[in-house]
Structure formats: structure tokens, C-alpha cells
Amino acid sequence: MTTMTTTPPATVRESLPGPSLARLVGVELRKLGDTRAGRWLLASIGLIAAAIVALQLRFVDDAGQTFTNFFTASLAPVALLLPVLGILSITAEWSQRTALTTFALVPRRERVIVAKLAAVLLAALASVLVSLAVAAVGTLLAGVTGGAGSWDFDWTLAGHAAVFQAINVLIGAGFGLLLLNTPLAIVTSLLLPTVWGILSAMIEALHGPARWLDTSITMEPLLGPDMTAGQWSRLGVSLLVWVVAPLAVGMVRTLRREVH
Amino acid sequence: MIAVDHLTKRYGPHPAVDDVSFRCEAGTVTGFLGPNGAGKSTTMRMLCGLTRPTSGTATVAGRPYRELPNPGREVGVLLDASAQHVGRSGRETLFLAARTMGVDADRVPAVLDRVGLNPVAAKRRVGAYSLGMRQRLGLALALLGEPRVLVLDEPANGLDPEGIFWMRGLLRDFADRGGTVLLSSHLLREVEAVADRLVVIGGGRVVAQGGKDELLAGAGTLVRARDPHALRLTLDRAGLDATAGADGGCVVRAEPDAVGQAAADAGLVLTELRPAGGGGLEQLFLTLTAGASTKEAVQ
Numbered sequence: 001m002t003t004m005t006t007t008p009p010a011t012v013r014e015s016l017p018g019p020s021l022a023r024l025v026g027v028e029l030r031k032l033g034d035t036r037a038g039r040w041l042l043a044s045i046g047l048i049a050a051a052i053v054a055l056q057l058r059f060v061d062d063a064g065q066t067f068t069n070f071f072t073a074s075l076a077p078v079a080l081l082l083p084v085l086g087i088l089s090i091t092a093e094w095s096q097r098t099a100l101t102t103f104a105l106v107p108r109r110e111r112v113i114v115a116k117l118a119a120v121l122l123a124a125l126a127s128v129l130v131s132l133a134v135a136a137v138g139t140l141l142a143g144v145t146g147g148a149g150s151w152d153f154d155w156t157l158a159g160h161a162a163v164f165q166a167i168n169v170l171i172g173a174g175f176g177l178l179l180l181n182t183p184l185a186i187v188t189s190l191l192l193p194t195v196w197g198i199l200s201a202m203i204e205a206l207h208g209p210a211r212w213l214d215t216s217i218t219m220e221p222l223l224g225p226d227m228t229a230g231q232w233s234r235l236g237v238s239l240l241v242w243v244v245a246p247l248a249v250g251m252v253r254t255l256r257r258e259v260h
Numbered sequence: 261m262i263a264v265d266h267l268t269k270r271y272g273p274h275p276a277v278d279d280v281s282f283r284c285e286a287g288t289v290t291g292f293l294g295p296n297g298a299g300k301s302t303t304m305r306m307l308c309g310l311t312r313p314t315s316g317t318a319t320v321a322g323r324p325y326r327e328l329p330n331p332g333r334e335v336g337v338l339l340d341a342s343a344q345h346v347g348r349s350g351r352e353t354l355f356l357a358a359r360t361m362g363v364d365a366d367r368v369p370a371v372l373d374r375v376g377l378n379p380v381a382a383k384r385r386v387g388a389y390s391l392g393m394r395q396r397l398g399l400a401l402a403l404l405g406e407p408r409v410l411v412l413d414e415p416a417n418g419l420d421p422e423g424i425f426w427m428r429g430l431l432r433d434f435a436d437r438g439g440t441v442l443l444s445s446h447l448l449r450e451v452e453a454v455a456d457r458l459v460v461i462g463g464g465r466v467v468a469q470g471g472k473d474e475l476l477a478g479a480g481t482l483v484r485a486r487d488p489h490a491l492r493l494t495l496d497r498a499g500l501d502a503t504a505g506a507d508g509g510c511v512v513r514a515e516p517d518a519v520g521q522a523a524a525d526a527g528l529v530l531t532e533l534r535p536a537g538g539g540g541l542e543q544l545f546l547t548l549t550a551g552a553s554t555k556e557a558v559q
Binding site: 034035107 | 312322328337340342361362385401
């Protein structure tokens with residue numbers, strides 16, 4: 001049984017400050033993994049990275065079984081799931097209607113959103129650590145089973161990979177924030193870049209703009225250790241369209257939306 | 261502790277809440293009564309900063325909700341017991357809220373115990389909960405931050421008679437310790453047993469408010485005329501406080517004698533004139549509800 005304090009004065013309890021941003025980030029991190037769906041998604045990210053390395057051990061020729069190759073190959077499938085993580089962290093509040101509690105406890109909604117973005121970014125960075133770990137295990141096994149097992153690694157690539165996965169999770173979060181609906185955001189985030197990619201490959205006049213706006217083209221150099229200033233600037237421009245704009249519009253939408 | 265002033269919410273031209281004002285003092289339970297769709301939930305969401313009012317203000321402890329430093333420690337809110345993640349356990353739901361508010365995690369089992377959710381139930385996913393269990397979880401969530409104000413929307417929904425009795429005791433106790441409770445219901449009988457004050461809302465407007473005893477005992481008069489519009493005008497002109505029901509009848513806060521005289525002076529044909537009896541409020545409430553359910557039936 002709990003006891004209540006005695007008759008209090010009718011003023012706000014200033015001695016009880018609101019949650020710090022760090023605390024909110026902690027809460028949002030926990031939310032990523034405290035539901036069945038969330039646990040499965042996180043587990044899939046780890047499993048899929050491990051599965052890719054296993055496939056390489058089985059099917060790639062011995063000389064190709066290096067740490068760098070294992071690592072690079074594990075990035076792409078993880079990159080498919082990270083947008084879903086970004087989307088769900090935002091849209092689950094609306095589809096499960098937990099926004100009612102979340103925003104009643106933290107009425108300054110922008111703080112919740114910033115905390116969510118920080119949480120999914122941390123998850124994206126953690127996924128790079130998972131990729132490094134499975135690549136290390138793969139390299140060890142390759143050494144035993146007769147593969148090259150080379151440990152040569154340019155650590156710039158790890159940095160690029162972190163940027164790569166961070167962008168992927170933010171694209172998802174941006175679409176989630178913009179559309180506030182799980183299936184719609186997942187389908188759109190998968191379909192729109194693909195359609196844009198097909199169109200720009202098909203239509204001559206779009207070749208030029210695509211080099212600046214098609215993320216499958218602008219993000220590609222991140223999968224290698226070398227990136228030129230030109231590549232960075234093209235990446236930046238494409239991110240304005242695919243990350244910054246959805247996040248900005250979605251933020252405004254979320255702040256104004258009525259919570260039912 | 262709660263002050264609602266001229267709160268209005270329009271969706272397009274249609275006002276869902278129309279110039280609603282009331283106050284809830286510390287140490288009291290206020291019943292917020294009205295048929296479904298009367299504007300209770302919209303008013304409560306505006307009070308809790310979840311819906312922006314078109315005009316008007318609402319404050320808790322003298323401040324707009326959104327400006328409370330740590331709202332969960334001031335106001336316990338339960339607006340919809342179904343609005344919980346079905347894949348999360350009850351205990352985890354509370355733990356997240358405790359972390360957010362900065363409440364010690366030890367309080368989680370304590371409030372679970374207080375609302376009668378045993379440890380086995382607490383570990384289960386909310387998706388497996390009955391509506392009654394969700395209401396208990398929602399109440400636990402509201403009590404978690406040891407607030408001094410409770411805002412509860414239809415908390416008795418889905419509770420069995422024993423659960424309703426238990427909840428009344430809990431709310432009464434909360435108010436007797438100096439807390440402020442605002443709870444809504446579409447059933448007069450449900451809040452009658454626990455409320456000190458009543459605010460009755462219909463069609464987005466406050467149609468009656470005051471102390472429960474005063475309202476329930478209030479000698480009202482039920483009057484009906486062949487021309488309801490003329491009756492309305494006549495009553496207004498005579499300075500008689502009247503509330504129109506959807507079926508053309510009016511509940512007037514005056515003696516039948518005064519009402520009959522006013523009608524006679526205006527040459528109106530009355531089809532019904534009688535004391536609404538001790539159930540003046542009930543009559544008023546029934547007229548409101550009848551109107552609303554007629555609308556629902558037509559839809």
C-alpha cells in the first residue's frame with residue numbers, strides 16, 4: 001500500500017523537474033526492445049548480419065573471405081531493416097495509441113521526437129558494432145576453414161558505415177514522422193526511392209538530377225573507404241530531400257496533431 | 261486546482277465543445293456528466309494539452325497543462341484505457357512511465373497492488389487484458405506519479421460492479437486526502453455515489469452545474485408546449501433558467517406555478533406541466549441522453 005502526502009498547496013511542485021533529454025533517450029531506447037515486435041526486429045537485424053557472413057563462408061571463394069568483405073556485405077541487409085526500426089519507433093505511438101500517455105507525460109512533444117531520433121541513431125550505430133562483430137567471427141572461421149581470413153581493414157570504412165546506417169534509420173524515422181502510419185510509411189519508404197531510381201535510370205533528362213537526389217547512387221560510395229568532396233556534397237543534397245525535409249514537415253505535423 | 265474557462269473546440273463549423281467553464285476544487289470529486297458525444301472527452305483532452313482549443317483556457321494548479329514542469333507528478337491522467345501497446349506487459353508500461361516521470365521503480369509493484377493487478381497479470385502482455393484490467397492498469401498509471409489531481413475519462417467502463425465499488429472508494433479516499441478528482445461518465449447513477457459536484461454537458465455546452473445535493477434536490481419543472489420555440493422565448497423573457505431537451509420538453513429551475521403563469525401570460529398552449537420531482541437532474545439528463553441516442557439510432 002502507498003501513502004499519499006497530506007493536503008498540499010494549490011501551486012505547482014517546482015521541486016519535481018521534468019525529465020532530462022538523456023532520460024527520455026533512455027526511455028525511448030528501452031521502448032525499441034520491450035515489445036514482442038520490437039524484440040523480433042532487433043533480433044532479426046543481428047541474425048540477418050550473421051546469416052550473410054555464414055553464406056559468404058559457404059559460397060564465396062577463399063580469397064574473398066576477408067574481414068572487410070564480411071563487414072561490407074553485412075551492411076546492406078541490415079540497412080533494409082533499419083528504416084523499419086526508425087518508422088516503428090515513431091508510428092507505434094499512433095498505431096498503438098500510446099501517444100496519449102507519452103504526450104500527456106511529456107507535453108513538449110519535440111523533446112520526445114528528438115529523444116526518439118537519438119535512440120534510433122544509437123541503435124544504428126550499435127548495428128555497425130554487430131556487423132563488425134559478425135565479420136570478426138567470420139574472419140576467424142575463414143582462417144580455420146581455409147579462407148583468406150585477412151584482417152586488413154581501413155577504419156574509415158567503419159566510419160562511413162556508421163554514417164550509412166545512421167542515414168538509413170533516419171530515412172525511416174523521417175517517413176514515419178511525416179506519414180504517422182506504419183504500413184503507409186513502410187511501403188512509401190521502400191517504394192518511393194525504388195520508383196525514383198527506375199524513373200531516373202529510364203528517363204535521360206533525369207540522369208543529371210539523379211546523381212544528386214537518388215540515395216541509392218549518392219550513398220553507394222559510403223560502402224567503400226574513399227569518398228571525394230564531390231561525393232559528400234551530392235550525398236548532402238540527397239539527404240536534404242530524403243531526410244531533412246520529411247523530418248522537418250513531420251515534426252510540425254506531430255506537434256500540431258490532435259492526440260486521440 | 262482545475263480551472264476551465266470558456267473552452268471551445270470547433271471542427272469546421274461544428275462546435276464539439278462550446279464555451280465550457282467550470283472549476284474543480286481540492287478535496288472534491290467532480291462528476292463530468294453527459295451522453296456519448298457531448299464533448300466530455302474533447303474537453304478533457306484540451307485540459308491535458310492533447311488537443312488545442314479553438315479558444316478559451318484550461319489550467320491545472322494555475323498553469324496550462326503544457327507548462328507544468330513534470331505533468332505526471334501533478335495530474336494523473338486516464339483518458340482511454342485501451343490506448344496501450346498490446347505487445348508490452350502491464351508492468352513494463354508502468355515502468356516506462358515511472359522512468360519518464362523520475363519516479364522510483366519501487367512504486368511500480370506498489371501501485372499494481374493498489375489497483376488489484378497481481379504479479380502474474382502484471383507480467384502478461386496488455387493485449388491479453390480484459391477491459392476491466394486495462395482500466396485498472398490505466399488507474400495505476402494515473403496514480404504512479406503521486407499526483408494531487410486525477411483526470412479520468414469513463415474509468416468505470418468495463419469494470420464489474422465490485423470493481424466500480426472499489427474505484428469509488430479509491431477516488432473518495434483520494435479526495436478526502438486533499439486531492440482533486442474530475443471523472444466523466446455517461447451514467448448519472450455511476451457518479452452520483454461518489455461525486456460532490458456535478459457538471460452536466462450536452463451538445464458541447466454546460467447545461468447544469470453545482471453541488472450534487474443541490475442539483476439532485478433542485479425542484480425543477482418539466483414543461484412542454486405545442487410551440488417549443490415560443491416556449492423557449494417566453495421562459496427566457498420571464499428570466500426562468502431553462503434547459504431544452506431534444507424531444508421539445510424543457511426542464512426549468514422554477515416552481516410549476518411560475519412556469520404556468522409565464523406561459524399563460526404569453527398565451528401559450530402547454531401540453532405538459534409538472535414538477536420534475538427529486539429527479540430534476542435525472543430528467544434533464546434523460547432528455548439529453550434520449551436526444552443523443554435518437555441521433556445515434558438515425559445514423
